[in-house]
Amino acid sequence: MQALYAQLLVGLINGSFYALLSLGLAVIFGMLNIINFAHGALYMMGAFCAYFLLNGLGLNYWYALVIAPVAVGIFGMVLERTLLKWLAGLDHLYGLLLTFGIALIIQGVFQNYFGSSGLPYAIPPQLQGGMNLGFMFLPIYRGWVVVFSLVVCLATWYLIERTRLGAYLRAATENPNLVRAFGINVPRMITLTYGLGIGLAALAGVLSAPINQVRPLMGADLIIVVFAVVVIGGMGSIMGSVITGFALGVVEGLTKYFYPEASNTVVFVLMVLVLLVKPTGLTGRAT
Amino acid sequence: MSVITDNSTPASSGRGIRDEMVAFVIMAALLATVPFTGIYPFFVMQALCFALFACAFNLLIGYGGLLSFGHAMFLGTAGYFTAHALKVWGVSPEIGIVVGTAGACALSVVTGWISIRRQGIYFAMITLALSQLVFFVYLQTPFTHGEDGIQGIPQGMLFGLFDLSKPTTLYYVILVAFLLAFLLIFRAINSPFGEVLKAIRENEPRAVSLGYKADQYKLMAFILSGTLSGFAGSLKVFVAQNASLTDVHWTMSGEIVLMALIGGLGTVFGPVVGAFIIVAMQQYLAGFGQWVTVIQGAIFVICVLTFRRGIVGEIAALFKRSL
Numbered sequence: 355m356q357a358l359y360a361q362l363l364v365g366l367i368n369g370s371f372y373a374l375l376s377l378g379l380a381v382i383f384g385m386l387n388i389i390n391f392a393h394g395a396l397y398m399m400g401a402f403c404a405y406f407l408l409n410g411l412g413l414n415y416w417y418a419l420v421i422a423p424v425a426v427g428i429f430g431m432v433l434e435r436t437l438l439k440w441l442a443g444l445d446h447l448y449g450l451l452l453t454f455g456i457a458l459i460i461q462g463v464f465q466n467y468f469g470s471s472g473l474p475y476a477i478p479p480q481l482q483g484g485m486n487l488g489f490m491f492l493p494i495y496r497g498w499v500v501v502f503s504l505v506v507c508l509a510t511w512y513l514i515e516r517t518r519l520g521a522y523l524r525a526a527t528e529n530p531n532l533v534r535a536f537g538i539n540v541p542r543m544i545t546l547t548y549g550l551g552i553g554l555a556a557l558a559g560v561l562s563a564p565i566n567q568v569r570p571l572m573g574a575d576l577i578i579v580v581f582a583v584v585v586i587g588g589m590g591s592i593m594g595s596v597i598t599g600f601a602l603g604v605v606e607g608l609t610k611y612f613y614p615e616a617s618n619t620v621v622f623v624l625m626v627l628v629l630l631v632k633p634t635g636l637t638g639r640a641t
Numbered sequence: 642m643s644v645i646t647d648n649s650t651p652a653s654s655g656r657g658i659r660d661e662m663v664a665f666v667i668m669a670a671l672l673a674t675v676p677f678t679g680i681y682p683f684f685v686m687q688a689l690c691f692a693l694f695a696c697a698f699n700l701l702i703g704y705g706g707l708l709s710f711g712h713a714m715f716l717g718t719a720g721y722f723t724a725h726a727l728k729v730w731g732v733s734p735e736i737g738i739v740v741g742t743a744g745a746c747a748l749s750v751v752t753g754w755i756s757i758r759r760q761g762i763y764f765a766m767i768t769l770a771l772s773q774l775v776f777f778v779y780l781q782t783p784f785t786h787g788e789d790g791i792q793g794i795p796q797g798m799l800f801g802l803f804d805l806s807k808p809t810t811l812y813y814v815i816l817v818a819f820l821l822a823f824l825l826i827f828r829a830i831n832s833p834f835g836e837v838l839k840a841i842r843e844n845e846p847r848a849v850s851l852g853y854k855a856d857q858y859k860l861m862a863f864i865l866s867g868t869l870s871g872f873a874g875s876l877k878v879f880v881a882q883n884a885s886l887t888d889v890h891w892t893m894s895g896e897i898v899l900m901a902l903i904g905g906l907g908t909v910f911g912p913v914v915g916a917f918i919i920v921a922m923q924q925y926l927a928g929f930g931q932w933v934t935v936i937q938g939a940i941f942v943i944c945v946l947t948f949r950r951g952i953v954g955e956i957a958a959l960f961k962r963s964l
Contacts (some may be wrong), residue, residue, distance in 0.1 A: 389762050446762045449707045455941025462934030582770040622774035633758035
């Protein structure tokens with residue numbers, strides 16, 4: 355039973371990364387009509403940012419948790435202003451191709467300087483050690499990742515669904531021209547939205563740095579799983595992305611315990627099943 | 642509705658087809674003289690395999706409007722099947738090619754049936770996820786030998802007549818196979834089937850209202866594209882004499898998109914030009930390590946932002962011809 359709980363925890367942690375990343379993808383897709391293939395590369399940049407802050411500037415994990423998402427988010431906004439904005443009005447697939455190119459550039463540059471092996475990033479001292487919960491041993495850092503991701507996801511949900519800014523954002527997703535006519539600066543909002551989505555990805559990167567090593571390709575395979583998560587959940591609702599992300603992480607964890615051979619593929623198999631039963635995704639609307 | 646390819650494909654006119662046939666003859670003649678020029682034949686053979694792969698991919702995106710981000714699964718599957726048949730079963734080359742191509746065909750029936758349920762961006766994500774699923778299956782099944790791949794594959798005698806271990810013989814066999822497959826694609830594009838496909842790409846609801854079963858046409862295009870990609874994968878086994886995970890990886894799917902994009906999506910000859918450019922680039926920049934990836938990424942960015950028609954598409958637009 356210990357092993358089962360341990361795998362469930364690993365599943366929840368992966369699920370929190372799926373949730374943070376698919377949430378960002380959904381928000382970006384809503385505003386920019388772009389599936390951001392560079393999401394995995396920017397997640398990786400978040401982790402590297404934390405690594406540089408610690409080893410270059412001596413700023414610890416807690417600083418990285420704030421600085422990395424902001425810094426990578428700003429980098430994302432620069433990308434949006436200089437490259438992505440030219441795609442307005444073109445087929446959505448060009449956005450996929452452009453961001454795929456951006457991902458190749460970012461990952462290639464990091465691979466040149468850091469090879470493919472992982473760099474270690476220590477768990478911050480405040481979160482080291484573990485707790486004995488009676489039925490299982492809980493490493494504190496892992497518990498922290500799950501709780502903190504959940505809080506961030508809910509905060510994002512609140513921001514988009516319950517605040518005035520979020521209302522503008524949702525309105526601009528539905529009809530940007532009309533919102534612009536009301537005097538709201540939609541292009542700036544698009545840039546900020548992209549920055550927000552990227553910031554979430556970078557935050558996931560910082561969270562994962564102490565668990566998975568910091569590697570140039572750490573986001574490359576992850577983003578494909580997240581795509582499958584997005585197909586399963588649909589990009590229609592924020593809460594849908596979060597719940598699907600966590601749920602699939604748990605399913606993956608369970609698979610690792612009961613049938614480890616399929617743990618790499620279970621999310622894709624589920625995607626196939628969902629497509630066969632409900633092609634629009636669990637929360638999605640017909641497109 | 643905007644369409645992924647900026648290259649207009651006008652309804653086949655007599656002149657368009659005549660231009661393309663002239664270009665085809667020139668291409669065939671140029672390729673036939675390669676062994677006499679001292680150009681490294683291995684390079685051209687490899688490029689021809691990728692050119693066929695890119696043409697097959699282009700059939701789906703350029704004429705069906707479906708961007709597959711998982712076409713490596715067909716290349717890799719056929720490669721593994723052919724390699725296994727040749728090395729373990731010891732079959733003759735033609736049987737090996739049939740086994741590989743049939744494997745890719747079967748895979749394309751299943752994956753096509755699943756993925757055409759969604760369109761556009763979702764179709765791309767689904768095909769990518771499916772190819773990743775296939776990748777992990779090959780990573781774990783024993784017959785592919787995991788990270789090592791299947792190596793040292795015997796080339797054998799094609800039809801008992803042509804010794805494929807001789808570079809020149811192999812070159813002409815690959816060339817003939819490429820040209821035949823190219824003509825098949827060309828024929829498909831200009832057939833009634835191809836016209837319906839273009840109609841669906843331009844305006845699916847209208848094509849459906851005219852009584853065409855859009856999903857069946859899309860599935861047919863997907864199967865044709867996947868099978869021909871598999872054919873390219875089977876041929877590649879004879880050139881590279883190995884089958885490895887590289888051919889099933891998502892980076893390969895990305896490369897084939899890049900080849901078609903740089904040459905010109907929806908052009909007949911664009912993918913061939915694109916394949917030669919990218920294979921040559923990899924050949925000459927092999928010493929620069931991961932900078933090749935960076936350059937490929939940069940080409941993606943430049944192509945999407947500045948010339949979406951691709952090289953052949955731009956030339957065709959300049960001369961107002963269809964190529």
